[in-house]
Amino acid sequence: MNALLVKDEALRTEALNRYEVLNTAPDPVLDDIVRLAAQLCEAPIAAISLIGSERIWLKARFGFDITDVPLSTLPCETTILGDTIYEIEDARHDADFAPDGVYLEGRPHRFYAGAPLTTPDGVSIGALFVLDRAPRRLTIPQADALEILSRQVITRLELNGRIRQMDRAARSRQRVESALTVERNFVSAVLDTIGALVAVFDTAGRIVRFNRACEVASGYEFATLVGRYTWDKLIPRNEIPDAIDTFERLRAGAFPASFENQWLNRDGTLRRIAWSATALRDTQGQVGFIIATGIDVTTQRIAEATLRESEARYRQLVEGSLGMVCTHDLKGKLLSINAHGAETIGRTVESMLNHSLAEFIPEDRRPSMQRYLDKIAETGEAQGLLHLSHTDGEIRVIAYRNKLIAVPGLPSYVLGFGVDITEQVRAEGRLRTLTRQSDSILESVGDGIFAIDLDGNVTVANAAAAQMLGYKKDELLGRNLHELIHHTRADGTYFGYNDSPIRKSLLNLDTIRVSDEVFWRKDGTSFPVEYVARPQIDSTSSDASSAIAVGVVVAFTDTTERSALDRMKDEFISTVSHELRTPLTSIRGSLGLLAGGALSTRPDKSQQMLEIAINNTDRLVRLVNDILDLERISSGKSELHTTMCSAEDLLRRAAGLQQGRTPKPNTRIFFAANGVTVWADPDRILQTLDNLISNAIKFSAPGGEIHLTARNLDDHEAIIEVRDQGRGIPEDKLEHIFDRFRQGDASDSRSLGGTGLGLAICRSIITHHGGRIWATSTPGQGTTFHFTLPTKPTTNLR
Numbered sequence: 021m022n023a024l025l026v027k028d029e030a031l032r033t034e035a036l037n038r039y040e041v042l043n044t045a046p047d048p049v050l051d052d053i054v055r056l057a058a059q060l061c062e063a064p065i066a067a068i069s070l071i072g073s074e075r076i077w078l079k080a081r082f083g084f085d086i087t088d089v090p091l092s093t094l095p096c097e098t099t100i101l102g103d104t105i106y107e108i109e110d111a112r113h114d115a116d117f118a119p120d121g122v123y124l125e126g127r128p129h130r131f132y133a134g135a136p137l138t139t140p141d142g143v144s145i146g147a148l149f150v151l152d153r154a155p156r157r158l159t160i161p162q163a164d165a166l167e168i169l170s171r172q173v174i175t176r177l178e179l180n181g182r183i184r185q186m187d188r189a190a191r192s193r194q195r196v197e198s199a200l201t202v203e204r205n206f207v208s209a210v211l212d213t214i215g216a217l218v219a220v221f222d223t224a225g226r227i228v229r230f231n232r233a234c235e236v237a238s239g240y241e242f243a244t245l246v247g248r249y250t251w252d253k254l255i256p257r258n259e260i261p262d263a264i265d266t267f268e269r270l271r272a273g274a275f276p277a278s279f280e281n282q283w284l285n286r287d288g289t290l291r292r293i294a295w296s297a298t299a300l301r302d303t304q305g306q307v308g309f310i311i312a313t314g315i316d317v318t319t320q321r322i323a324e325a326t327l328r329e330s331e332a333r334y335r336q337l338v339e340g341s342l343g344m345v346c347t348h349d350l351k352g353k354l355l356s357i358n359a360h361g362a363e364t365i366g367r368t369v370e371s372m373l374n375h376s377l378a379e380f381i382p383e384d385r386r387p388s389m390q391r392y393l394d395k396i397a398e399t400g401e402a403q404g405l406l407h408l409s410h411t412d413g414e415i416r417v418i419a420y421r422n423k424l425i426a427v428p429g430l431p432s433y434v435l436g437f438g439v440d441i442t443e444q445v446r447a448e449g450r451l452r453t454l455t456r457q458s459d460s461i462l463e464s465v466g467d468g469i470f471a472i473d474l475d476g477n478v479t480v481a482n483a484a485a486a487q488m489l490g491y492k493k494d495e496l497l498g499r500n501l502h503e504l505i506h507h508t509r510a511d512g513t514y515f516g517y518n519d520s521p522i523r524k525s526l527l528n529l530d531t532i533r534v535s536d537e538v539f540w541r542k543d544g545t546s547f548p549v550e551y552v553a554r555p556q557i558d559s560t561s562s563d564a565s566s567a568i569a570v571g572v573v574v575a576f577t578d579t580t581e582r583s584a585l586d587r588m589k590d591e592f593i594s595t596v597s598h599e600l601r602t603p604l605t606s607i608r609g610s611l612g613l614l615a616g617g618a619l620s621t622r623p624d625k626s627q628q629m630l631e632i633a634i635n636n637t638d639r640l641v642r643l644v645n646d647i648l649d650l651e652r653i654s655s656g657k658s659e660l661h662t663t664m665c666s667a668e669d670l671l672r673r674a675a676g677l678q679q680g681r682t683p684k685p686n687t688r689i690f691f692a693a694n695g696v697t698v699w700a701d702p703d704r705i706l707q708t709l710d711n712l713i714s715n716a717i718k719f720s721a722p723g724g725e726i727h728l729t730a731r732n733l734d735d736h737e738a739i740i741e742v743r744d745q746g747r748g749i750p751e752d753k754l755e756h757i758f759d760r761f762r763q764g765d766a767s768d769s770r771s772l773g774g775t776g777l778g779l780a781i782c783r784s785i786i787t788h789h790g791g792r793i794w795a796t797s798t799p800g801q802g803t804t805f806h807f808t809l810p811t812k813p814t815t816n817l818r
Contacts, residue, residue: 028100029073031143036070039145039177040184042077048492049176050080053169054148058082060165061133061158063150065124068137068173069096070146079146084125094122099134100144105163108132110155122151128736130155133163135170140178148173217293217314220300223307225249225267237293237316239286254283256290270310275299280317291318344418344438347425352377352393355433364418364440366411380408382415396434400424406438417442468578471556472501473571474526476517480573488578490542501574510538510546525553526572539576548583551576660701660788662813667730667740668693670702674709675728678717687717691728696738698730698809704785705809709742711778712805716744719803732811737791739808748799757795758783782807790814 036042050068058066065083069076075088076096091097095116099106108114110130111121121128134149148170158166212232220229226249230242238245238254245253251260259282266279276298283291297312344361348354353376362369365380372380378389385407395402403421410416420438468485470478481496489496489505496504502517509515517523525532532553538546552575558568671691678689698705709728716726727743749757758779786793786807793807 028143032071032145033073035139035141035143035145036072039181041070041079041177041180042072044180047080047176047180050173051082053172053176054080054082057148057150057166057169060169061150061162063131063133063152065129065151066149068146068148069094069134070137071097071100071144076146086125089124092116094124094149095132096134096147096149099147099149100136103136103138103144105158105166106132106134106136106147107158107163109157112155124151127153129153131157133158133166135166137170137173137177139174217295217312217316219250219312219314221250221267221310221312223271223310225251225264225271228309229311233316237285237291238283256282256284267310270297270299271307273299273307291316293317344420344436344440346436346438347433348377348436349431349433350393350397352389361438364410365408365416382407382409396422396424405441415442416440417445466577468576469573470496470501471571471573472522474569476500476502476523478504479571485576488541488547488576489539495542505539505541506537508538508540508546510548522553522572522574526555526569529555529557529569531555535579548579549576550579660704662699662701662789665698665700665702665705666693667696667698667738670698670705670709671728671730671740674706674713677706677710678713686723687720687726688724689713689726689728693730694732696730696732696740696811698738698740698811699813700789700809704789708782708785708807709740711782712742715778715805716742716746716803719746720744721746733808736810736812737808738811739806741804741806743802743804745802748801749795749797749803750799751797754795754797758793 054066054068058064063083067078067082067084068080070079071077071091075090076094077088078086081087095106095108095111095114098116108117108122108131111117111128111132112119112130121130122132123129129151131152131154132149134147136144137146137148138144148166150166214231215233217233217237218229218231219227219234222228226247227245230245235241240253251263255263263281266281270277276296278294278296280292280294283293285291293314294317295312295314297310299307300309300311302308344358344364346354346357346361353374354372355374357369357372359369362372367380378386381389392402392404401421401423404419406418406420408416408418417440418438419441420436422434422436424432425435426432466484468488469480469482470485471480473479478496478499478501481493483493486493486496501522502515502520506520506522507515521532521534521537524530533551534553535550537549537551539549540546554573555569556571556573558570668691671693675689675691713726713728720726724745728741729743730738730740732738782805783793786809789809791808791810793805795803795805797803
């Protein structure tokens with residue numbers, strides 16, 4: 021098996037890298053698939069595993085928390101060797117996992133079923149699997165469902181991969197389109213700046229582009245000539261045939277071409293233009309447009325003056341630019357640079373000319389220089405970020421777009437234009453840091469937090485808010501908050517938006533604190549909340565008196581547990597007060613009679629008063645001891661001294677203790693242990709049995725029977741039961757009898773004695789042993805208390 025895994029490891033690693041699945045955020049859809057798999061297969065554990073070179077990664081999980089395990093921990097490596105469901109009915113009998121079964125998070129599981137996750141090209145990268153602690157098999161519908169869900173996992177991974185590819189392509193296309201827009205605007209500005217005539221024609225001879233120089237030479241605006249033939253307005257009538265012949269030669273592909281013709285100016289004068297024409301070809305190499313540049317040679321001086329003006333304008337444009345404008349040869353040596361560009365890195369133009377651009381780049385980034393030059397030579401252009409060293413040691417970041425300029429007869433050079441974005445990069449970095457910090461704070465707090473705009477729609481919601489309200493965050497965003505969670509009061513009456521304190525916070529520009537309202541969950545239930553609503557003020561307003569609210573931030577807390585704790589505290593104080601007051605009153609009365617000498621002549625009555633005082637003192641001691649004992653066990657301060665114990669010995673000792681206390685007349689105790697042994701603290705289990713048997717005797721009629729039994733549930737767990745023939749417990753109170761100061765009947769503590777803490781102590785003891793305790797009852801026929809204990813040593817005991 022290991023050899024096959026090693027053979028497929030390269031293909032599997034390639035597939036995992038292609039899906040980018042190991043280092044991505046949790047996918048809610050994959051979580052839903054895993055949860056659905058657990059439900060359909062009726063299993064407590066389900067997960068998506070991905071087989072790495074050293075570990076098994078658990079991408080999505082249900083029923084446990086760990087994210088990875090060592091190889092060979094799970095049967096997933098065997099699952100991916102096949103193309104169907106791999107199932108282990110009982111792992112204790114499997115060759116790879118006997119005798120303990122499949123362990124996950126320290127717990128053994130006996131049943132495993134997994135479906136391989138196979139990519140469209142046939143590579144198995146992991147498994148969708150379920151685990152159960154009991155041995156069994158999948159039904160046919162469950163097996164079919166597991167295979168279908170495994171295919172859905174692959175479909176989701178494929179979809180996520182394609183979405184990421186599309187996002188990258190879209191961003192790349194957006195950058196290209198932005199760059200093209202900049203280039204078109206730059207070309208348009210340059211064409212309208214230079215003094216030469218530039219005209220673009222389609223293959224039929226119609227005017228497509230006309231620069232400003234052409235407008236000056238013709239006397240026509242571009243808008244009046246676009247889409248028309250040059251011979252319609254610009255060519256004298258007698259020269260039209262020659263003009264048409266010239267254009268036919270151009271269209272036939274005679275490029276480059278030089279020719280002259282005369283233009284008829286709008287004012288009636290003639291101007292002679294010397295043209296050079298070439299073709300603009302499409303991607304298939306076909307002539308798409310013809311571009312012609314010309315010089316008005318009618319008046320050479322005017323043409324020269326126009327050229328000088330154009331050169332001066334370009335120089336002014338370059339030198340007056342707030343960016344870095346430079347040229348360099350194909351090896352990176354600077355041929356020119358404007359003053360502002362040199363000053364950007366604290367240098368002068370003279371100190372940079374004829375130096376390689378690489379000299380001004382930090383040493384650790386110089387290898388990128390050759391890649392840049394290679395791209396310029398290959399594609400004719402390049403854009404990106406250039407990092408240059410300032411003379412003060414600071415690194416300046418320049419966003420550039422450079423283009424290769426090829427001039428016939430002259431060496432090619434690169435024209436570069438860059439903008440210093442150092443401060444922008446720093447600001448963006450600080451903003452990203454602040455954003456990450458804000459997001460981390462927002463997601464880490466336990467309170468629910470959301471923000472709404474002026475229309476009351478949710479703009480921000482943290483995970484705690486979504487969880488408490490029963491929504492996913494995407495379901496909250498953009499929804500009207502009041503209509504969603506704040507529409508109804510606790511008594512069921514309608515809560516109008518205009519009456520909402522959150523709206524009043526927005527209107528009054530004041531912080532509102534509310535502690536007695538309810539929010540409504542997605543499932544239609546409500547819960548009490550305490551919240552603070554604070555308006556968001558436009559920080560750009562310089563006048564505090566004219567502050568403008570742009571929304572409201574609401575932080576809320578579910579006060580359900582607090583209210584329950586308050587009630588429990590009140591109940592605790594009330595119960596303890598009652599339990600203390602009653603015996604103290606009795607003690608005070610008895611001692612008062614004795615101290616006052618009222619019973620000095622009646623020794624028998626004095627003895628009775630002393631016995632009353634002693635009994636009530638014992639009752640107070642038991643109450644305090646029970647409270648302290650329960651607290652020690654619940655807080656983990658009471659250590660368990662576990663060992664292998666005979667259940668029969670425990671039952672015998674517990675029955676003997678009760679019989680030694682003179683139970684009710686004719687009450688008989690029977691026990692049967694069936695050879696059961698348990699891993700437990702014998703003193704604590706005797707304490708549990710003593711409490712349960714005392715309760716059974718207390719609520720049984722004279723002559724009743726108490727039955728103590730123990731039996732094994734499986735190899736790892738045993739159950740002990742205490743059954744009486746008493747009056748029983750109502751079904752609606754079975755869950756509450758294990759709460760502190762709770763009894764089946766409130767009058768029991770008065771009529772039968774007891775603190776109401778015995779069963780709470782029993783539950784704490786059994787829970788710390790890793791077991792469970794519960795009760796079943798039939799009113800009028802009796803009650804049975806059941807609790808489980810491990811039969812083997814376990815690390816879960818505290």
